[in-house]
Amino acid sequence: MSIFSTLSQKPWMADQAAIDNNHIGQAVSMPLPRVALYVLMAVIGVLFSLFSVAYIGRMAYGDWRTLPEPTLLWLNTAIIMLSSISFHQATKNAKENQIKRSREYLLLSGVLTFGFIVGQLFVWRELVSFGYFASTNPSYAFFYLLTALHILHLAGGLIAWTVVTIKSFIPQKETSDFALKVNLCAVYWHFLLIVWALLFTMLLLT
Amino acid sequence: MSESIIPESELEEVELYHAKSWWTEKVFTQDAKLIAIQYGLTAFAIGFVALVLSWFMRIQIAFPELSIISEGTYYQFITMHGMIMVVYLLTALFLGAFGNYMIPLMVGARDMVFPYLNMVSYWTYLVAVLVLFVSFFTPGGPTGAGWTLYPPQAILGGTPGQESGIILMLVSLCIFIVGFTMGGLNYVITILQARTRGMTLMRMPLTVWGIFTATVLALFAFPALFVSAVMMLFDKILLTSFFMPALVEFGENLTYGGGSPILFQHLFWFFGHPEVYIVALPAFGIVSDLISIHARKNIFGFRMMVWAIVGIGALSFIVWAHHMYVSGMNPYFGFFFATTTLIIAVPTALKVYNWILTLWKGNINLTIPMLFCLGFIVTFLNGGLTGLFLGNVIVDVPLSDTYFVVAHFHMVMGIAPVLVILGAIYHWFPLITGKMLHEGMGRFHFWVTFVGSYLIYFPMHYLGFIGVPRRYYEMGQTEALYTSSAADLNVFITLAALAVGFAQLVFIFNVFWSAKRGIIAEKNPWNATSLEWQTPEQPPIHGNFGKELPVVYRWAYDYSVPGAEDDYIPQDVPNEDVKLADGYSELGVEKT
Structure with a gap:
């Protein structure tokens, strides 16, 4: 049922009450952490969208200069893509209860993510060495700001990754939600990959 | 979102956290x-x-x-x-x-x-x-x-x-x-x-609807404030020019240049206007419940009340620039925002009508929470009506920098929500502490707060109309531009403000005094239907509902139901357990 049919219910009517009495009290049939992650991603999505709107708004002014994107960004993009693929494999193995293989992919994902973050910091160093400081031009400032924010969100994800990776070393019960947790990490990584891809495209186009 | 019935087997009992020490418990x-x-x-x-x-x-x-x-x-x-x-x-x-x-x-x-x-x-x-x-x-x-x-x-x-x-x-x-x-x-x-x-x-209950919608608004509006705060921090600390135009300060050129202060205003108000409703929607919800309970009547137009909450929430994201009419915007841009602003008055007015229609022929108990609710309705109406003035570009421009605006926003999002908060505290204090707040102090608090607020803000509208500017710490030589009544009114307003302030001290004393020495509240003292009053203990203990969670059989507004002996039926009472009044064979059906 859609939100519209929900909102058109008449809860005071006897026939509606008969239906409502059997309602289990959940809006969607989904584990709580998954719902939480989706809501969180929506909020993060809004945050990056608003930064992008500010970026486009600020571009309209005369002092805007195009940022020369260092080639290293392409390599970093490839690394974060591989990290996402690796997470996908980790989920697949966790679902098949192959914890050991899942752990290997988890570790690989973590290493690649660290690699991406270090790579981004190298890009910063390269820009600074060219004299492109945040105060030089708003386009550079936006670059530092957006990449820093993206790194912070990845760093937050790495906390969850650490917990899940440690969990992978502990023998799992059959009812364990290990696969779910790996999957949620993977979803978050895919999401941040998409965010990065959109940011990178915006940077390239402007 | 789906409202389909979910098989019970998929539901897991969530394990309740139990504190292990005084620190983690308290x-x-x-x-x-x-x-x-x-x-x-x-x-x-x-x-x-x-x-x-x-x-x-x-x-x-x-x-x-x-x-x-x-x-x-x-x-x-x-x-x-x-x-x-x-x-x-x-x-x-x-x-x-x-x-x-x-x-x-x-x-x-x-x-x-x-x-x-x-x-x-x-x-x-x-x-x-x-x-x-x-x-x-x-x-x-x-x-x-x-x-x-x-x-x-x-x-x-x-x-x-x-x-x-x-x-x-x-x-x-x-x-x-x-x-x-x-x-x-x-x-x-x-x-x-x-x-x-x-x-x-x-x-x-509408309280939950109000809080829910306000939270969704906040989750999506606060990022705009976050963006503007972070960017301004960059401007301040790293000397970037997101918002800072080229400036000369004390004869020296600053390093800033090219930034847009208007960009900040757009970001700020994209948060700022939903913020009004982040405050107002929970107040709408709470006041709806309080009116229904203390007038012993189901809320009039329940579904419309929900739709209005959701509608106002959605509309609140497309009215932000009415805070920026004096920023030199394109008139057509202003026209668009004036239109959306006036449209939002429709669901808002609908709510006011529904509160009044709930009171109509209700069994109105003039308890302290009800007094605060009545105070809220008139105050919100007043504040809302001046909002219609300010929502129109042509009226807003001359009034924008005057006390009229101060009076408007204090009425609509200062006094009005605070009256709801206070009413809600009087209403739920027995649940939270198990004691009643002192009646005499409460009534004193209400009347001084309510009447005092009007004595503060009604004259401010007048000050605004005669052009007294806001933000001035003293009128100085500009005083010559206004009638001498402006200065006298300022003294009057200040005395009223101090009196209202004193009433709040009485309230604070009442809270602490009553929590310790107040009359012990009977269970569910207002005879409310919603679940918070149906807990085994009052105040509810950790875990809220004892061994079994309650099962809900009805909406939250079954007050004065024909055929029921009591004038309320709690949400967790099935029809079979409702005591019937004499002469009724079932709820709503008289014996023949």
């Missing part, structure tokens, strides 16, 4: 009810600071010859008063305090779905409050940029607090937003996923 608690009280006490404490600031400002305006504060201090007090009241008091109280206390109890849950995150949310909020408060004691003091923090002046020399006050303000806001997001996730997901059996979305 201080770093994960119980939403205690977290709510922590939120409430912190918000009231910092709110009291803001109230005291307003007394200083009022005394300065009325008696400028005393010079009790300097012009710089006046701006600092204005700024801190505004920001604290809007964000750190009202938002934290409605969502952090009422949200935490009421959501799990009203939807029939044992606690929030993520209790640990809930705890972290409160402590993050406390850090935000402390960071803000510390700015009173740093060199240069708190920021005096005005609560809207408009650049470029917010971070330039000459504005009080530009040394560190503005940085602490921006950092504090960022911390607040991070903390709120944790709490907000909890509120939304608890409402969506942790309701008890039988509690459909449309069976939830």
Whole structure:
């Protein structure tokens, strides 16, 4: 049922009450952490969208200069893509209860993510060495700001990754939600990959 | 979202967290009810600071010859008063305090779905409050940029607090937003996923609907404030030029150049206007429930009330630029926002009509909560009507920088929501503490607050009409431009403000006195139907509902149902267990 049919219910009517009495009290049939992650991603999505709107708004002014994107960004993009693929494999193995293989992919994902973050910091160093400081031009400032924010969100994800990776070393019960947790990490990584891809495209186009 | 019935087997019993020490039970608690009280006490404490600031400002305006504060201090007090009241008091109280206390109890849950995150949310909020408060004691003091923090002046020399006050303000806001997001996730997901059996979305009391919609708004609006705060921090600390145009200060060219102050205004108000409804929607919800309970009648037009809450929430995102009519915008742009602003009056007016129609032929008990509700309706109506004036570009432009605006927003989002908060405290105090608030002190509190507020803000509309500018710490030579009544009125307003302030001290005394020595409240003293009053213990203990969660059989507004012996039927009572009145064979059916 859609939100519209929900909102058109008449809860005071006897026939509606008969239906409502059997309602289990959940809006969607989904584990709580998954719902939480989706809501969180929506909020993060809004945050990056608003930064992008500010970026486009600020571009309209005369002092805007195009940022020369260092080639290293392409390599970093490839690394974060591989990290996402690796997470996908980790989920697949966790679902098949192959914890050991899942752990290997988890570790690989973590290493690649660290690699991406270090790579981004190298890009910063390269820009600074060219004299492109945040105060030089708003386009550079936006670059530092957006990449820093993206790194912070990845760093937050790495906390969850650490917990899940440690969990992978502990023998799992059959009812364990290990696969779910790996999957949620993977979803978050895919999401941040998409965010990065959109940011990178915006940077390239402007 | 789906409302289809979900097989029971898919539901897992959520394990309730049990504290292992005094510290984790009382201080770093994960119980939403205690977290709510922590939120409430912190918000009231910092709110009291803001109230005291307003007394200083009022005394300065009325008696400028005393010079009790300097012009710089006046701006600092204005700024801190505004920001604290809007964000750190009202938002934290409605969502952090009422949200935490009421959501799990009203939807029939044992606690929030993520209790640990809930705890972290409160402590993050406390850090935000402390960071803000510390700015009173740093060199240069708190920021005096005005609560809207408009650049470029917010971070330039000459504005009080530009040394560190503005940085602490921006950092504090960022911390607040991070903390709120944790709490907000909890509120939304608890409402969506942790309701008890039988509690459909449309069976939830309007209080929960109001808090739910406001939380969704906050989750999507606060990022705009976060973006503007972070970008301004960059401008201040890293000397970027996001918002800063080329400037000459004390004869010297600054390094800034090319930035857009208007961009900041758009971002700020994209947050700022939904913020009005983040405060108003929970108030709408609570007042609907209180009116229904204390008038012993089901709320009139329940579905429309829900639609109005959702509709107002959606519309609140497309009216922001009506705060910027004087920024030199394109007239067509202003016309669009004037139109959307006037459209939002429709669902809002609908709610006012429905409250009045709920009262119509109701069994109105003039309890203290009901008095506050009635006070709210007229105050909100007054504030709303002046909003129609200001929503029109052509009327707003001459009035924008006058006391008319101050009167408008204090009526509509200062006094009106505060009346609801106070009414709600009188209503739920017996649930929270097990004691009744003292009746005599309560009535004194209401009448002085209500009448006093009108004595403060009605004359301010007049001051605005005759053109008295806001933000001036004294009229000075401009006084010659107005009738002498303006100065006299300022004295009058200040005396009224101090009287209202005194009434709040009585209220604070009443809260602490009654919590210790008040009359012990009987169970469910207002005969309410909603689940928070149906707990085995009053006040409810950890876990809320004893061994078994309640099962819901009806909506929250079964008051004065024909055929029922009592004038209310709690939500967890099935039809079979309802005591029938004489002459009835079943609910609504008379014996033949």
